[in-house]
Amino acid sequence: xxxxxxxxxxxxxxxxxxxxxxxxxxxxxxxxxxxxxxxxxxxxxxxxxxxxxxxxxxxxxxxxxxxxxxxxxxxxxxxxxxxxxxxxxxxxxxxxxxxxxxxxxxxxxxxxxxxxxxxxxxxxxxxxxxxxxxxxxxxxxxxxxxxxxxxxxxxxxxxxxxxxxxxxxxxxxxxxxxxxxxxxxxxxxxxxxxxxxxxxxxxxxxxxxxxxxxxxxxxxxxxxxxxxxxxxxxxxxxxxxxxxxxxxxxxxxxxxxxxxxxxxxxxxxxxxxxxxxxxxxxxxxxxxxxxxxxxxxxxxxxxxxxxxxxxxxxxxxxxxxxxxxxxxxxxxxxxxxxxxxxxxxxxxxxxxxxxxxxxxxxxxxxxxx
Ligand SMILES: NC(=O)c1ccc[n+]([C@@H]2O[C@H](COP(=O)([O-])OP(=O)(O)OC[C@H]3O[C@@H](n4cnc5c(N)ncnc54)[C@H](O)[C@@H]3O)[C@@H](O)[C@H]2O)c1
Numbered sequence: 001x002x003x004x005x006x007x008x009x010x011x012x013x014x015x016x017x018x019x020x021x022x023x024x025x026x027x028x029x030x031x032x033x034x035x036x037x038x039x040x041x042x043x044x045x046x047x048x049x050x051x052x053x054x055x056x057x058x059x060x061x062x063x064x065x066x067x068x069x070x071x072x073x074x075x076x077x078x079x080x081x082x083x084x085x086x087x088x089x090x091x092x093x094x095x096x097x098x099x100x101x102x103x104x105x106x107x108x109x110x111x112x113x114x115x116x117x118x119x120x121x122x123x124x125x126x127x128x129x130x131x132x133x134x135x136x137x138x139x140x141x142x143x144x145x146x147x148x149x150x151x152x153x154x155x156x157x158x159x160x161x162x163x164x165x166x167x168x169x170x171x172x173x174x175x176x177x178x179x180x181x182x183x184x185x186x187x188x189x190x191x192x193x194x195x196x197x198x199x200x201x202x203x204x205x206x207x208x209x210x211x212x213x214x215x216x217x218x219x220x221x222x223x224x225x226x227x228x229x230x231x232x233x234x235x236x237x238x239x240x241x242x243x244x245x246x247x248x249x250x251x252x253x254x255x256x257x258x259x260x261x262x263x264x265x266x267x268x269x270x271x272x273x274x275x276x277x278x279x280x281x282x283x284x285x286x287x288x289x290x291x292x293x294x295x296x297x298x299x300x301x302x303x304x305x306x307x308x309x310x311x312x313x314x315x316x317x318x319x320x321x322x323x324x325x326x327x328x329x330x331x332x333x334x335x336x337x338x339x340x341x342x343x344x345x346x347x348x349x350x351x352x353x354x355x356x357x358x359x360x361x362x363x364x365x366x367x368x369x
Pocket of ligand 1: 009010011012013014015055056057058061075093094095096097098099107138139140141143146164165166190191192193196226227228303304306307
């Protein structure tokens with residue numbers, strides 16, 4: 001099989017987890033790859049994924065070889081001491097709205113002297129030169145303009161796109177239409193971690209709902225210690241993240257909760273946690289004879305191990321779509337892997353749809369929605 005040639009935008013912790021995980025399995029061929037949906041998707045294993053182009057704005061990363069940049073501060077993932085699926089030099093991206101006030105001193109963005117137009121021409125040339133076919137967007141929360149910039153680059157270079165973060169591309173009809181018209185696949189938006197806060201909360205909320213109880217209120221609080229959590233202290237950058245996380249839970253309920261009866265959000269930055277994410281979740285409800293109940297969950301997980309299997313699956317679905325010439329948003333894989341897909345389903349329906357997509361190329365939007 002030809003390799004899956006990718007470009008990454010944002011050489012941060014998520015990316016470091018993805019490529020160090022690929023390296024880990026390369027060095028341990030006797031181990032079964034866990035935390036992914038299938039060993040092969042569209043005939044591809046995780047070892048078929050390679051990164052041939054990369055873009056960032058951090059002074060520690062731009063101009064370095066990608067294989068070295070992965071280990072640069074403020075990245076924290078240290079699972080392997082080298083990565084072999086990365087090649088080339090990290091190129092300068094336009095900063096636009098990528099850098100928040102709380103992370104500026106950690107990322108230390110380079111001084112930009114080129115115009116956005118020049119940087120776009122250079123990005124297009126780099127993607128064409130390297131033969132990348134998929135753009136993986138790992139920009140920080142709140143990077144609306146920067147994400148739109150890379151969606152335009154994908155359309156211009158004929159690349160598919162995996163949108164790992166909560167700026168709505170696959171789930172915005174106007175963008176979805178443009179990808180469809182160009183025959184290019186887009187999978188998004190905003191990773192749903194493998195066993196992350198969202199899927200646990202959704203599943204338990206759905207369970208309470210399906211068992212006929214009435215959920216009165218629920219919250220989910222998340223804390224972590226990496227740049228992602230530091231960035232999310234800036235509330236004005238969080239609008240789409242809040243929508244993405246809240247709607248992901250609301251979509252599983254037969255009756256929506258009032259806005260003031262549900263709180264789902266990243267809530268604080270605790271530096272010493274590093275990539276460990278803690279989630280605290282509570283559901284309060286009533287059952288037979290109006291008798292109250294409540295349940296609480298504390299989830300402790302490495303946030304990057306949680307996202308990397310999702311990346312490894314998403315890239316292979318998009319490559320499969322490119323091979324089969326399936327353009328537009330990928331309905332089943334997006335619903336299974338992302339918090340804010342174009343169409344929400346229950347997680348078991350989403351998994352069936354993702355399987356049907358891979359078996360038969362099934363990618364039909366649900367009727368009437
Ligand atoms: N479980 C998860 O980790 C998870 C789940 C869902 C969504 N996400 C999202 O994935 C994204 C990436 O997360 P992360 O932990 O890798 O973040 P990170 O802060 O570690 O990495 C972001 C990278 O982007 C770079 N960057 C900033 N502005 C840029 C610009 N304008 N152009 C190019 N590069 C720029 C930074 O220098 C940094 O290298 C975040 O938006 C996060 O919310 C992560």
